[in-house]
Amino acid sequence: MKRRDGRYIFVAPAIVLLSLVTIYPAIYVFILSLRRKMLIFHISRFTGLDNYIFLLKDDRFWNALWNTVYFTAVSVSLEMLLGLGIALLLNRPFAAKGMVRAAVLVPWAIPTVVSARMWEWIFNSDFGILNYLLGMKINWLGNPSWALHAAIFADVWKTTPFVAILLMAGLQVIPRELGQAARIDGAGAWGVFRHVTLPLLKPVILVALIFRTLDAFRVFDVVYVLTGGGPANSTETLSVYAYKVLFQTLQFGYGSALSVVVFLCVGGISILYIKLLSGIRA
Amino acid sequence: MIILLCLLIFPGCSDRETSEKAHGTVLVFKHGKIAGDPGPLRRLLARFERENPGIEVSDETLPASSDAQHQFYVINLEAGSADFDVMGLDVIWVPEFARAGWLRETDRLMPQKERDDFFPGPVEAVTYRGKAWAVPWYIDAGVLYYRKDLLDRYGFKPPGTWQELVFESQYVTAMEKGLYGFVWQGKQYEGLVCNVLEFLRSNGGGVLSNGRVVIDSPANRFALGFMRDLIVKYRVTPPLVTTADEESTRHIFGNGRALFMRNWPYAWNIFTVENSQVRGRVGVAPLPAFPGGRSSPTLGGWQLGINRCSRHPEAAERFVRFMTSPSSQKYLALTIGYKPTRKSLYRDHELLARQPFIAGLYGILMNARSRPVTPYYMMMTQVLQPEFSAALTGVRKPAEALGSVARQTGHIMGIEQ
Amino acid sequence: MRKTLFYSVLLLVVGYCCGPYLWQLITSLKPDGELTALPPVFPERVTFSHYVSIFRESRFFRIILNSAAVASVTTVLSIVIGSLAAFGLAKLNLRRKGVILGFVLSVSMFPPIATVCPLYLVIRALGLRDTWWGLVLTYTTFSLPLSIWTLTGFFARIPDEIYLAARVDGCSPFQALCRIMLPVAAPGVFTAAILVFIFAWNEFLFALTLTSTTASRTVPVAIALFPGLHEIPWGDIAAASVVVTVPLLALVFLFQRRIVEGLTAGAVKG
Numbered sequence: 001m002k003r004r005d006g007r008y009i010f011v012a013p014a015i016v017l018l019s020l021v022t023i024y025p026a027i028y029v030f031i032l033s034l035r036r037k038m039l040i041f042h043i044s045r046f047t048g049l050d051n052y053i054f055l056l057k058d059d060r061f062w063n064a065l066w067n068t069v070y071f072t073a074v075s076v077s078l079e080m081l082l083g084l085g086i087a088l089l090l091n092r093p094f095a096a097k098g099m100v101r102a103a104v105l106v107p108w109a110i111p112t113v114v115s116a117r118m119w120e121w122i123f124n125s126d127f128g129i130l131n132y133l134l135g136m137k138i139n140w141l142g143n144p145s146w147a148l149h150a151a152i153f154a155d156v157w158k159t160t161p162f163v164a165i166l167l168m169a170g171l172q173v174i175p176r177e178l179g180q181a182a183r184i185d186g187a188g189a190w191g192v193f194r195h196v197t198l199p200l201l202k203p204v205i206l207v208a209l210i211f212r213t214l215d216a217f218r219v220f221d222v223v224y225v226l227t228g229g230g231p232a233n234s235t236e237t238l239s240v241y242a243y244k245v246l247f248q249t250l251q252f253g254y255g256s257a258l259s260v261v262v263f264l265c266v267g268g269i270s271i272l273y274i275k276l277l278s279g280i281r282a
Numbered sequence: 283m284i285i286l287l288c289l290l291i292f293p294g295c296s297d298r299e300t301s302e303k304a305h306g307t308v309l310v311f312k313h314g315k316i317a318g319d320p321g322p323l324r325r326l327l328a329r330f331e332r333e334n335p336g337i338e339v340s341d342e343t344l345p346a347s348s349d350a351q352h353q354f355y356v357i358n359l360e361a362g363s364a365d366f367d368v369m370g371l372d373v374i375w376v377p378e379f380a381r382a383g384w385l386r387e388t389d390r391l392m393p394q395k396e397r398d399d400f401f402p403g404p405v406e407a408v409t410y411r412g413k414a415w416a417v418p419w420y421i422d423a424g425v426l427y428y429r430k431d432l433l434d435r436y437g438f439k440p441p442g443t444w445q446e447l448v449f450e451s452q453y454v455t456a457m458e459k460g461l462y463g464f465v466w467q468g469k470q471y472e473g474l475v476c477n478v479l480e481f482l483r484s485n486g487g488g489v490l491s492n493g494r495v496v497i498d499s500p501a502n503r504f505a506l507g508f509m510r511d512l513i514v515k516y517r518v519t520p521p522l523v524t525t526a527d528e529e530s531t532r533h534i535f536g537n538g539r540a541l542f543m544r545n546w547p548y549a550w551n552i553f554t555v556e557n558s559q560v561r562g563r564v565g566v567a568p569l570p571a572f573p574g575g576r577s578s579p580t581l582g583g584w585q586l587g588i589n590r591c592s593r594h595p596e597a598a599e600r601f602v603r604f605m606t607s608p609s610s611q612k613y614l615a616l617t618i619g620y621k622p623t624r625k626s627l628y629r630d631h632e633l634l635a636r637q638p639f640i641a642g643l644y645g646i647l648m649n650a651r652s653r654p655v656t657p658y659y660m661m662m663t664q665v666l667q668p669e670f671s672a673a674l675t676g677v678r679k680p681a682e683a684l685g686s687v688a689r690q691t692g693h694i695m696g697i698e699q
Numbered sequence: 700m701r702k703t704l705f706y707s708v709l710l711l712v713v714g715y716c717c718g719p720y721l722w723q724l725i726t727s728l729k730p731d732g733e734l735t736a737l738p739p740v741f742p743e744r745v746t747f748s749h750y751v752s753i754f755r756e757s758r759f760f761r762i763i764l765n766s767a768a769v770a771s772v773t774t775v776l777s778i779v780i781g782s783l784a785a786f787g788l789a790k791l792n793l794r795r796k797g798v799i800l801g802f803v804l805s806v807s808m809f810p811p812i813a814t815v816c817p818l819y820l821v822i823r824a825l826g827l828r829d830t831w832w833g834l835v836l837t838y839t840t841f842s843l844p845l846s847i848w849t850l851t852g853f854f855a856r857i858p859d860e861i862y863l864a865a866r867v868d869g870c871s872p873f874q875a876l877c878r879i880m881l882p883v884a885a886p887g888v889f890t891a892a893i894l895v896f897i898f899a900w901n902e903f904l905f906a907l908t909l910t911s912t913t914a915s916r917t918v919p920v921a922i923a924l925f926p927g928l929h930e931i932p933w934g935d936i937a938a939a940s941v942v943v944t945v946p947l948l949a950l951v952f953l954f955q956r957r958i959v960e961g962l963t964a965g966a967v968k969g
Binding site: 039040041043060127137139140144227228229230231232233234236244245247248249250251 | 349353383521657664672698
């Protein structure tokens with residue numbers, strides 16, 4: 001009995017801190033989602049699942065959900081592939097490795113408030129450097145068909161280093177001998193990668209995948225600055241919609257319901273990931 | 283853990299009470315960031331402190347973005363915060379904040395005879411249910427910038443109607459290379475609503491009329507369709523306008539790449555600077571209208587409001603009265619370019635001598651019309667923005683968009699039931 | 700041949716990552732009139748006025764100090780608490796490990812905009828508005844999921860035999876954590892540290908809500924305060940972003956060396 005208590009002391013600080021700070025906000029959001037609360041009109045009453053029922057009929061919600069799912073799927077896939085590629089590329093010794101690794105982290109290091117505006121200017125149809133280099137006048141952010149993809153590109157640029165640095169660390173702890181042993185056994189580079197590297201990388205890939213998906217699904221800053229959710233709500237993600245409902249229209253009940261939906265979606269996706277990549281947690 | 287928490291608390295407490303005993307009353311003035319030198323505002327505050335011994339003013343800046351400030355105020359005022367006394371309010375928030383019970387009434391600060399000295403637009407914007415809830419501090423309105431040199435070259439005058447503007451743009455851009463005709467703000471944000479209303483109202487239309495939703499009207503459909511046609515049919519406006527905001531268009535016009543621009547008066551000072559490419563070549567005129575309509579610039583500008591939970595309401599009132607007094611407004615106009623909300627200052631010799639530009643603004647500001655003055659406006663604009671954007675980008679036909687706006691707005695107006 | 704291919708791909712990657720940042724650098728050296736003039740790409744007249752302006756007008760030194768202090772303390776706390784928890788989860792065969800990990804992860808599942816309001820009330824109740832500690836408390840909490848999950852992954856990969864051997868040698872679990880697990884998992888620890896530091900350095904929403912003066916204002920909020928009502932001083936923003944990214948890069952560069960050293964240490968033992 002005593003031994004078990006002693007072991008739990010290790011996770012105690014984390015759990016206590018997390019509970020103290022986040023239990024109240026979490027309960028607050030859940031309870032609010034069951035109420036009709038409009039600050040301006042001093043309306044605050046319990047309405048059960050009304051907010052959720054309204055949500056199911058709300059076109060703007062479905063539009064936001066679709067934008068969010070599309071954004072997340074494309075963005076995370078690109079980030080994982082590029083991040084993995086960069087991590088593998090940088091895994092071998094070469095000159096100035098330290099500096100290159102620092103350079104690769106630059107996009108992640110730039111503050112989001114700056115990088116979003118920076119991309120807004122790069123994508124500018126008239127004086128943006130992208131159109132200048134391409135010699136064309138594409139309306140990246142003003143065309144409903146292009147805008148979401150521009151946002152995805154800006155987000156992928158910013159967050160690929162996050163994946164890359166996690167995978168780089170993951171690759172570091174794979175003993176080189178394993179790969180060498182496989183090669184002696186006759187495996188090619190792809191074989192080594194598939195049967196040695198990838199399985200050992202799975203825990204780190206899982207972490208990168210989960211956290212990137214969490215963040216992409218909740219994306220707010222880059223979209224809000226680049227396009228404000230437009231044009232014509234073509235880039236409005238769930239977080240942007242929730243933000244507008246909460247802080248512009250001051251409907252705290254409905255805004256909280258939207259947040260709970262994000263929470264549930266992300267929770268569902270995480271469980272899916274863990275089940276798919278299960279059996280690896282030691 | 284509890285001990286740790288206590289240790290955390292003690293260094294962190296901001297002790298307003300004791301510091302106030304040392305200095306007297308401390309008023310906290312929260313406002314958006316003022317571009318440029320913060321010196322002039324501080325000097326003005328110092329003057330207030332000299333004239334009111336015992337009161338100290340602490341000014342705290344918020345990000346200039348209207349949305350960021352709105353978010354800040356909502357979070358703080360809903361929590362009943364007394365951390366600030368006087369706040370800068372965007373012209374569209376006043377009815378909302380008043381209805382929410384977050385503001386202290388300011389009728390005392392704007393007695394009737396004084397009220398007449400303010401422009402009618404801002405006065406309407408700060409009045410809710412017959413009472414005043416803020417005092418207009420500085421004013422903004424949409425104006426038409428044009429390239430004087432290019433219009434002169436081809437013998438044109440600033441256009442009086444939108445159709446004239448189209449004609450002049452097409453003519454001049456056919457002659458000159460690398461020039462856009464007319465740039466304005468079409469990104470999906472509040473600025474879009476300002477722009478669209480300038481077209482709708484100049485055609486006799488609008489959003490609300492005596493509390494009724496009248497947005498889906500033939501006049502509005504025509505005006506909105508006309509805006510879309512500027513891009514696709516007449517081709518005087520580049521497609522990039524659907525993602526343009528104030529600064530992008532200001533840069534484009536300032537680089538000499540546009541004939542006409544709709545923007546706020548702030549850009550004027552930037553165009554008159556030493557190394558501006560359009561120095562001496564820019565003129566400002568009232569916005570055009572449709573035939574038979576009236577130029578209807580949208581009202582902008584900021585007001586000063588008092589937090590209802592403020593612990594020093596009398597001192598706050600004195601402060602607001604001071605900051606909106608003729609001398610303060612004149613000082614701010616001369617130093618940081620805030621346009622005064624008092625009509626009398628537009629006849630002030632010194633101000634006119636130093637800033638002749640504002641003489642031309644008087645007529646425009648008298649015509650400036652506020653967006654619908656209703657606590658529902660913030661909800662309404664969240665409906666207006668995407669639908670207007672959809673009409674401009676061709677995702678929806680104007681009739682469809684306006685019909686959708688009418689339906690949703692009708693629903694919003696009934697939301698209190 | 701393969702080497703040239705490798706180096707050209709490397710160059711492409713570095714260009715892709717650093718290109719926009721170099722563009723920021725170039726922009727920060729352009730005088731106001733040239734900011735949106737294209738061509739030319741390079742400034743005709745190089746000016747340092749933007750750098751001068753940000754330090755003079757907005758007390759940027761104090762702001763960088765705030766950010767550095769908050770981010771450092773957050774990182775230390777997050778890694779310490781996170782390592783303890785990760786160690787417990789990975790090696791000590793706790794029951795309900797999945798529940799704990801799930802609970803930890805769920806903290807990151809709410810959109811920050813939803814939690815900012817109630818969190819503000821919590822911080823206010825604790826009297827921590829506009830203080831370093833208010834931010835540290837918030838950031839540590841919200842960075843713990845990443846810390847814990849990353850470190851758990853790395854600790855779990857260390858073979859159980861190594862841990863059991865240390866215990867047989869007489870180490871308490873805590874000593875085993877410090878002397879064996881952390882050094883061997885060094886790449887993971889330093890990676891988590893870098894990511895937490897950058898998170899705390901660049902976080903905007905909570906910083907905006909919980910700070911109000913330069914007493915605790917951090918870098919992202921200060922940069923958001925550069926624009927005026929309509930004007931955006933793009934030169935100043937570009938200069939600030941250059942200045943603010945350099946310490947992070949220096950930090951990463953330093954940590955990179957430690958990762959290599961950590962690997963060597965692990966290899967010797969392994």
